[in-house]
Amino acid sequence: MESRFSIKGRKELARPAVYVGLAVIVALLPLFFGSPYIHHMLILTFIYIIAAVSFRTIVISGQFPLAHAAFMGIGAYMAAMAAKWLGMSPWITIPLSALVTACIGMLIGYPFSRLRTLYYAMGSLFFGIGVIQIIYAGGSWTGGYSGLTGIPALLPATTSKIPYFYFFLGLALVSIIALYRIEFSRIGTNLKAIDQSHVVASSVGINEGGYRILAVGVGCFFVGLAGAGYAHYNMVLSCSSFNFMATLWLVMYVLIGGVNSFAGPIVGTIILIIVPEFFRDLKMFSPFVTAVILGIVVYLMPQGLVGLPQLIRSKLTEHRKVKKVNHAS
Amino acid sequence: MELIIATLTNLLILSSMYILVALGFAFLFSMLGILNLAHGVIYMLGGYIGLSLIMALGLNQWLALLLTTLIVATFGIFLERYCFRPFVGDFNRIIMICVVLTVVLQTGVNIIAGTQILSLPPFAEGIFRFGPASVSYERIVTFAIGAVLLLATTWFVNRTKWGQQMQAISQDLEGAYLQGINVHRVSALATFIGCGLAAIAGCLMGAYLCLGPFMGDFMLVKVLMLTIIAGAGSISGIFIAGLILGSLDSILPLLVSGAASDATAVGILVVLLLIRPQGFFGHEVEM
Numbered sequence: 197m198e199s200r201f202s203i204k205g206r207k208e209l210a211r212p213a214v215y216v217g218l219a220v221i222v223a224l225l226p227l228f229f230g231s232p233y234i235h236h237m238l239i240l241t242f243i244y245i246i247a248a249v250s251f252r253t254i255v256i257s258g259q260f261p262l263a264h265a266a267f268m269g270i271g272a273y274m275a276a277m278a279a280k281w282l283g284m285s286p287w288i289t290i291p292l293s294a295l296v297t298a299c300i301g302m303l304i305g306y307p308f309s310r311l312r313t314l315y316y317a318m319g320s321l322f323f324g325i326g327v328i329q330i331i332y333a334g335g336s337w338t339g340g341y342s343g344l345t346g347i348p349a350l351l352p353a354t355t356s357k358i359p360y361f362y363f364f365l366g367l368a369l370v371s372i373i374a375l376y377r378i379e380f381s382r383i384g385t386n387l388k389a390i391d392q393s394h395v396v397a398s399s400v401g402i403n404e405g406g407y408r409i410l411a412v413g414v415g416c417f418f419v420g421l422a423g424a425g426y427a428h429y430n431m432v433l434s435c436s437s438f439n440f441m442a443t444l445w446l447v448m449y450v451l452i453g454g455v456n457s458f459a460g461p462i463v464g465t466i467i468l469i470i471v472p473e474f475f476r477d478l479k480m481f482s483p484f485v486t487a488v489i490l491g492i493v494v495y496l497m498p499q500g501l502v503g504l505p506q507l508i509r510s511k512l513t514e515h516r517k518v519k520k521v522n523h524a525s
Numbered sequence: 526m527e528l529i530i531a532t533l534t535n536l537l538i539l540s541s542m543y544i545l546v547a548l549g550f551a552f553l554f555s556m557l558g559i560l561n562l563a564h565g566v567i568y569m570l571g572g573y574i575g576l577s578l579i580m581a582l583g584l585n586q587w588l589a590l591l592l593t594t595l596i597v598a599t600f601g602i603f604l605e606r607y608c609f610r611p612f613v614g615d616f617n618r619i620i621m622i623c624v625v626l627t628v629v630l631q632t633g634v635n636i637i638a639g640t641q642i643l644s645l646p647p648f649a650e651g652i653f654r655f656g657p658a659s660v661s662y663e664r665i666v667t668f669a670i671g672a673v674l675l676l677a678t679t680w681f682v683n684r685t686k687w688g689q690q691m692q693a694i695s696q697d698l699e700g701a702y703l704q705g706i707n708v709h710r711v712s713a714l715a716t717f718i719g720c721g722l723a724a725i726a727g728c729l730m731g732a733y734l735c736l737g738p739f740m741g742d743f744m745l746v747k748v749l750m751l752t753i754i755a756g757a758g759s760i761s762g763i764f765i766a767g768l769i770l771g772s773l774d775s776i777l778p779l780l781v782s783g784a785a786s787d788a789t790a791v792g793i794l795v796v797l798l799l800i801r802p803q804g805f806f807g808h809e810v811e812m
Contacts, residue, residue, distance in 0.1 A: 318749060318798065319799070329785075441742065452615050483631075484628075490628075493621070494612075
């Protein structure tokens with residue numbers, strides 16, 4: 197009896213230990229790679245991991261928003277404008293603009309909660325395009341077509357990017373843990389129930405509209421956080437980082453990893469940002485690398501990259517079964 | 526007077542081009558629920574293939590237009606067979622394959638033609654004068670080709686056996702299977718026609734405005750708006766929605782300046798979508 201308990205305990209401890217180990221390895225990466233360019237790529241990876249994981253939080257509630265990069269843009273421009281024109285400290289603007297993004301998301305989520313599946317996706321797509329057009333129309337307030345420059349930096353100016361690396365690593369870890377807790381709480385269960393059947397979910401007393409708006413609010417809060425951090429890190433904003441194609445790339449990060457698993461967006465973002473960097477020498481041809489990765493996943497891995505081990509396992513057992521049948525006959 | 530005529534011709538040309546590209550998208554959308562996000566790139570590809578046929582092979586413009594249509598339409602059949610048919614009903618993988626196509630085609634065009642803005646030679650030259658009004662022949666020819674093609678497509682969908690099979694599939698997929706309609710062959714035909722129409726629109730717009738590797742993104746957004754506002758399975762709905770969109774795009778810039786006019790147009794469309802999510806003329810598509 198005792199031994200079985202201890203084995204179970206060891207197993208329960210094993211998974212968190214692996215995750216902590218992974219986080220420590222990532223935190224030690226700057227020791228091995230000294231180049232600021234690699235630090236920059238890692239920081240971007242952290243920012244987009246937050247965005248991709250928060251995108252998935254909305255997706256599990258059965259909504260497919262095609263405006264997520266636009267919400268990132270709202271967060272980024274809010275933070276940048278508050279810091280630049282009102283002189284607020286970046287440490288205040290980042291949480292504040294995340295809150296404002298969440299409020300805007302929930303306000304928009306209210307009328308949109310009557311749209312379903314494809315029509316929700318299209319409605320949010322139009323909303324995202326509208327946001328970009330409003331930013332373009334903002335004139336000198338938002339920088340318009342030429343982009344917003346002169347945004348105050350988050351940390352005192354140094355040539356090294358290591359302080360930013362640890363800031364965004366912390367931000368990403370906190371966001372991932374928070375979103376993980378939300379997904380595997382009662383709220384997350386309710387959201388998944390709405391995804392499976394909104395009729396059944398509302399018949400057992402789940403407030404469908406309320407939970408869908410809540411999911412959008414949570415997702416927008418974290419993507420606003422990512423956007424605001426990006427604004428104070430990059431110090432220059434342009435609309436092209438938040439347009440429809442940017443949203444589609446965020447969707448790709450989630451889908452390539454596997455939308456059915458929490459780790460999917462994280463794996464997908466890392467693969468799609470880091471792997472093309474190895475092929476930087478190809479210059480103009482390097483987008484083909486991304487296309488090849490995507491193509492392989494589309495045709496061979498229906499569950500995304502996260503489903504790969506399971507796919508291999510099921511193929512192997514199938515093979516074994518066939519062998520056994522052959523032996524028996 | 527000048528302003529009114531310029532706006533009116535602009536409205537007609539923009540509307541006819543939007544409808545021309547949107548028809549191909551709407552066929553697939555209403556028949557199989559496929560959201561073909563690569564349709565904008567196919568439109569762009571049409572313009573570039575037309576340009577390279579004229580420039581590299583020195584073909585006559587009209588011959589080049591015809592050849593481009595055939596090439597891109599054949600590419601459409603390949604697209605339907607290997608990119609859409611395996612994933613029908615799987616929203617996520619359809620989006621992914623469309624992004625793959627977009628990346629491959631845009632990068633290919635970027636490498637071969639460069640990112641600079643190009644333009645096809647005009648299909649007609651000179652200015653048509655009628656009293657105080659003057660319209661360039663270029664605009665008249667563009668609109669005439671668009672109108673003829675739209676009428677022909679409408680006739681095809683409403684009056685031929687193939688077109689009626691397409692309508693049957695868009696009304697009820699299982700019912701169409703049960704009636705013995707070869708759904709795969711009909712959807713391949715729909716993709717063939719849709720890609721051909723998009724390629725013609727690409728050539729015409731490349732001569733009327735300009736060619737750029739990213740011109741498809743703009744058109745894709747317009748096509749999505751048009752199809753969603755019209756609703757699935759209604760050709761006349763697409764015509765009306767195309768006219769609405771064309772008039773928004775050509776009249777609003779007169780009233781509101783710059784990017785604000787685009788923002789207003791998008792705002793109006795979002796409100797329209799919220800009033801009637803399933804579109805104004807067709808039926809809802811189930812995913």
